[in-house]
Amino acid sequence: xxxxxxxxxxxxxxxxxxxxxxxxxxxxxxxxxxxxxxxxxxxxxxxxxxxxxxxxxxxxxxxxxxxxxxxxxxxxxxxxxxxxxxxxxxxxxxxxxxxxxxxxxxxxxxxxxxxxxxxxxxxxxxxxxxxxxxxxxxxxxxxxx
Amino acid sequence: xxxxxxxxxxxxxxxxxxxxxxxxxxxxxxxxxxxxxxxxxxxxxxxxxxxxxxxxxxxxxxxxxxxxxxxxxxxxxxxxxxxxxxxxxxxxxxxxxxxxxxxxxxxxxxxxxxxxxxxxxxxxxxxxxxxxxxxxxxxxxxxxxxxxxxxxxxxxxxxxxxxxxxxxxxxxxxxxxxxxxxxxxxxxxxxxxxxxxxxxxxxxxxxxxxxxxxxxxxxxxxxxxxxxxxxxxxxxxxxxxxxxxxxxxxxxxxxxxxxxxxxxxxxxxxxxxxxxxxxxxxxxxxxxxxxxxxxxxxxxxxxxxxxxxxxxxxxxxxxxxxxxxxxxxxxxxxxxxxxxxxxxxxxxxxxxxxxxxxxx
Numbered sequence: 001x002x003x004x005x006x007x008x009x010x011x012x013x014x015x016x017x018x019x020x021x022x023x024x025x026x027x028x029x030x031x032x033x034x035x036x037x038x039x040x041x042x043x044x045x046x047x048x049x050x051x052x053x054x055x056x057x058x059x060x061x062x063x064x065x066x067x068x069x070x071x072x073x074x075x076x077x078x079x080x081x082x083x084x085x086x087x088x089x090x091x092x093x094x095x096x097x098x099x100x101x102x103x104x105x106x107x108x109x110x111x112x113x114x115x116x117x118x119x120x121x122x123x124x125x126x127x128x129x130x131x132x133x134x135x136x137x138x139x140x141x142x143x144x145x
Numbered sequence: 146x147x148x149x150x151x152x153x154x155x156x157x158x159x160x161x162x163x164x165x166x167x168x169x170x171x172x173x174x175x176x177x178x179x180x181x182x183x184x185x186x187x188x189x190x191x192x193x194x195x196x197x198x199x200x201x202x203x204x205x206x207x208x209x210x211x212x213x214x215x216x217x218x219x220x221x222x223x224x225x226x227x228x229x230x231x232x233x234x235x236x237x238x239x240x241x242x243x244x245x246x247x248x249x250x251x252x253x254x255x256x257x258x259x260x261x262x263x264x265x266x267x268x269x270x271x272x273x274x275x276x277x278x279x280x281x282x283x284x285x286x287x288x289x290x291x292x293x294x295x296x297x298x299x300x301x302x303x304x305x306x307x308x309x310x311x312x313x314x315x316x317x318x319x320x321x322x323x324x325x326x327x328x329x330x331x332x333x334x335x336x337x338x339x340x341x342x343x344x345x346x347x348x349x350x351x352x353x354x355x356x357x358x359x360x361x362x363x364x365x366x367x368x369x370x371x372x373x374x375x376x377x378x379x380x381x382x383x384x385x386x387x388x389x390x391x392x393x394x395x396x397x398x399x400x401x402x403x404x405x406x407x408x409x410x411x412x413x414x415x416x417x418x419x420x421x422x423x424x425x426x427x428x429x430x431x432x433x434x435x436x437x438x439x440x441x442x443x444x445x446x447x448x449x450x451x452x453x454x455x456x457x458x459x460x461x462x463x464x465x466x467x468x469x470x471x472x473x474x475x476x477x478x479x480x481x482x483x484x485x486x487x488x489x490x491x492x493x494x495x496x497x498x499x500x501x502x503x504x505x
Contacts, residue, residue: 017157018162018164022211023162023211023212024293026162026163027162027255028292031274031278034270034271035272048158063186063188065184065185065187066156073157095205096188096193101188120293
């Protein structure tokens with residue numbers, strides 16, 4: 001257990017990708033970073049570059065056009081990585097499940113580690129999802145949190 | 146001559162949380178050409194609305210966009226009420242106005258924060274979002290949800306405001322007004338903010354009219370056009386004057402939105418004071434007749450247009466939505482060429498793009 005393993009769990013960097021969400025979960029995911037919820041106190045920083053990220057936060061259902069982008073983004077994140085599907089749409093397609101341009105939940109395209117339901121998912125639920133993902137990552141690495 | 150380079154801006158970009166791609170051709174840091182590629186956010190909501198029953202569509206329409214969801218739901222109800230037609234009680238009209246303006250306040254505060262983030266003023270971004278949380282708390286207290294409120298039903302509204310909630314709303318709104326005023330003073334007068342926004346992305350009055358822009362983008366170019374001037378809902382009973390700036394640059398667009406934030410709070414306070422007593426909804430039974438209706442209302446980003454066609458059955462035959470960002474994206478093609486590459490995020494953000502609205 002080296003310093004990289006420990007710091008990955010103590011200070012995970014996240015990247016956010018909006019598939020074709022209604023923005024509801026996006027603004028809630030952003031609200032997590034702002035003073036009321038302030039996840040930065042746990043060392044969580046929002047990154048723009050997939051190559052710097054540990055955790056991929058996905059909102060919205062996958063449609064035919066974003067599927068390729070999402071696969072590409074997932075492939076660019078270095079291992080070990082965690083994927084969190086935020087919101088009912090990202091989990092299963094939600095209200096859009098029978099729309100003609102929708103493939104369904106995020107798990108149709110990339111493997112998902114943690115599902116956060118809710119429309120829109122509340123910031124508390126998103127933080128809880130990130131904590132669960134980190135526990136999973138710690139277990140996978142054999143590091144005690 | 147320097148070689149030309151093409152850089153993709155999106156569909157995943159830290160400044161814009163939403164998926165849109167701008168293919169930017171540049172030469173020595175100067176942008177030469179811009180080609181937007183849209184379609185990443187398309188779900189097919191208009192078609193899905195034809196498959197659902199009338200009351201269920203309210204929830205689907207609210208999910209066209211999560212930021213202006215409240216006004217989407219209200220506009221859908223207004224257009225469907227015009228198919229019968231149904232007249233809603235005055236108290237419901239006032240309540241719809243109050244919730245519309247509350248969602249405008251939160252949307253503008255969100256945008257002002259994102260703008261501050263785009264030019265790297267991190268603490269201002271945090272401050273605007275801190276104030277915004279108070280408005281979200283009010284929405285949660287009155288409507289039951291932070292983001293998608295679903296307060297509107299066909300024939301009125303779903304919830305009423307009691308005396309205690311009204312008192313709390315007035316108290317918090319006054320506090321929000323005071324805090325935003327202080328912060329907007331910084332935004333409007335700060336040297337670095339001005340250096341990054343003044344004269345960037347100028348859109349002249351004639352260009353804005355020719356491109357058919359909407360909302361604050363149009364008003365910042367000196368055109369006095371606002372759907373609230375139609376005096377729908379309770380706007381006829383309130384003191385309302387559209388906010389217009391003439392410079393047409395990113396700074397003017399920021400100032401229009403900042404002033405509209407304060408105006409929206411004033412409108413809410415006035416509407417809360419004048420709130421008439423009475424019922425909050427009328428009972429609407431059966432299916433609307435075969436008929437067509439349109440309705441336009443003012444969203445935080447501009448004019449939203451709804452067209453509905455009923456055929457006497459329990460489903461709509463057609464629903465058409467025209468959203469403000471769809472009208473504003475062409476203005477980027479005029480504003481971006483000739484600007485510095487580093488100014489692209491600010492100019493792209495200055496039209497307040499809402500891609501999920503545009504593509505539905």
